[in-house]
Amino acid sequence: MAYRRYAFIAVVVGVLVLVVALVGASQVPPLTIVASMAATTLAVATPLTLGALSGVFCERSGVVNLGIEGMMLAAAFSGWFGSIYASSILGFPPLPSLLLGVVIAVATGAALGLLLAALAVTFSVDQILAGTVINLLAVGLTGFFNRQLFFGPGSAFGGQVPHAPGVLPRLGVPLLADIPVVGPVFEQQPIAVAAVALVALTHLVLFRTRWGLRARAVGEHPRAAATVGIDVARVRYVNVVIGGAIAGLGGAYFTLESVPSFEPMMTNGRGFISLAAMIFGDWTPFGSWAAALVFGAAQAFQINLQLFRDQIPPSWSFLQQSSVVGLVPYLLTLLLLTGVIGKTTSPAADGLPYEREGRR
């Protein structure tokens, strides 16, 4: 089944790249366009990759994380605020301010992960509901603090949003970045690079370490795991907090790496799409990454097509409307859910609260 899904991924990405290359071919060499598509895809897939990894960590230990969207949104705001505070009030230079922002974003994600773990593990709250609570809380709190901290009475900023210290700089992979034409693919910003590294790291932790084995055991059969002396609650707490921290890093992408500003609801469903990517990727880090790249490619398609807007024939001009091509990731997800692209299997105990005295 997995092959069918990866073949599907390859076809989708191939078609998207081909269309952009065809449209832009008369202006720019096709290879340059393909390289530019690849570079954009890698970059815009970053929050999706991190969100999906967050989901993998949580769900492999048996906790559904529907709160990724809220974790990202809250982290995007807190990281942004932290970096602005550091640069304009504390007088830090841009780079340290941004890095501090990243740290704050990750901490915010971890804190919300702790809340999710407390609700799901300690209070046995329905996990879908717990995630929804986190999402609504994040929308409310970011809206509140966004207004209060900048415009409220006694705000340190005196009623106007100060300039952000920019975005994280690009890093070139030595040698690879110097290759002509395809070089840009290897010039990425730090969170994008970290996301790729975390894919490999998550794979190693989950499938090559004692901790990973235990976490997976807890996600598949908590009672059996408890019988051999594994502390189910502790494993779930740790994994969900790690998952929250990774989602927080994904949130940092929005305000510290992509654009130097915050807007209410700016995560725009990316957290939910990353859950779909995780399901698509069969709860594996590399599979999730591949799926995140498809959704990223759909977005990169739209961005790159904008560059050649003059050459699009008038009858196809609706492709320029962000509301049209913006549908692609959502429609792909729905197609996935209908089972057309192959069924997936979740960890057996995913979403089920574990009760020591219970029957399971």
Added chain:
Amino acid sequence: MREKLIRRFEPLLLPALSVFTAMVLGGVLIAVAGGNPLEAYAGMLEGALGSPRAVSETLVWATPYILAGLSVSLALKGGLFNIGAEGQLALGALSAAWAGHWLPQLVGGGLPAALHVPVTLLFGALAGGLWAAVPGWIKARAGGHEVISTIMLNYVALNAVSFLLNGPMKDPEASNVLSRTPLIDESAWVPALVDGYRLHWGFPLALLAAALVGWALRRTTFGFEIRTAGQSPDAARYAGVRVSRTVIATMALSGAFAGLAGAIEVSALHHRHELGFSQGYGFDAIAIALLGKAHPGGTVLAALLFSVMRSGATRMQYLTQVPIDVISVIQALVLLFVAADALVRRIYRVRGSSERLVLTRGWGG
């Protein structure tokens, strides 16, 4: 005696304690923001209930809240978590706008109000229902979880609506930045309930809908099928309920209420579909349904409470300079405490045995 009283009023006690706790925490937030919590809440009440006009506005808010809350509640009764009310509501509104403006042109000439109003509302309900049937079908056929599919369909709906409002259905007289349909025909307007106030006939209609849902759930075969399929699909199957069909029908009916909420907003208030007219009704509806324990009467009470908060928020902000978003925080906290009733029980030392709200059993469905 105390134990007995608590048991009698438990269905009300825990939500009330949840709301109270959320208000206290919200009060802390208000204080941190430099406002006086009591003053803020008093301002909220004054803004929501202080004058006939304020009450009218509060009930205007309550109308979509009740209908969208019923939508989520009905799905919950059937064991389905419909997060897609926002999208269903938007499509219902769009479809009503179409029926209000373009349908008469299509059939040639105007329609009498006695026909045009119900047709417009019906179109809204139908659009919401069909849209919600899709995740029902996905769930019944492939087991794809409705939470993910309804969220995805929200984004599809909102993008599609935005495309249509900027293109084919755009008001030709609107400027570039305005995304809205033309005004609907006057024959499609739901009339005001009291002259000179915005309160309209949609409000009693919403109350009627709640009564109808309550009756149907308890007294009809279909209601029985929804409830058994929700509590235990296996038992329902054993009892001869065709569960797949019930799942699709429940979702469709749920979506129809959300669509109707959107249609009434268009037909009774705005008289056109404007981008962003829904102030997150569909999302608030989730909290409302859960606070009302998915019970139609409880949903109406929760909807009234939420509309008091929303309707009084502007006055509160005006009087105390506390950002209006504090209301969203309080509503999220209400949901938090309703969800984690074990936490509320621990705080207030209330023992009890009300059944836990079970929405899902993992992704497998």
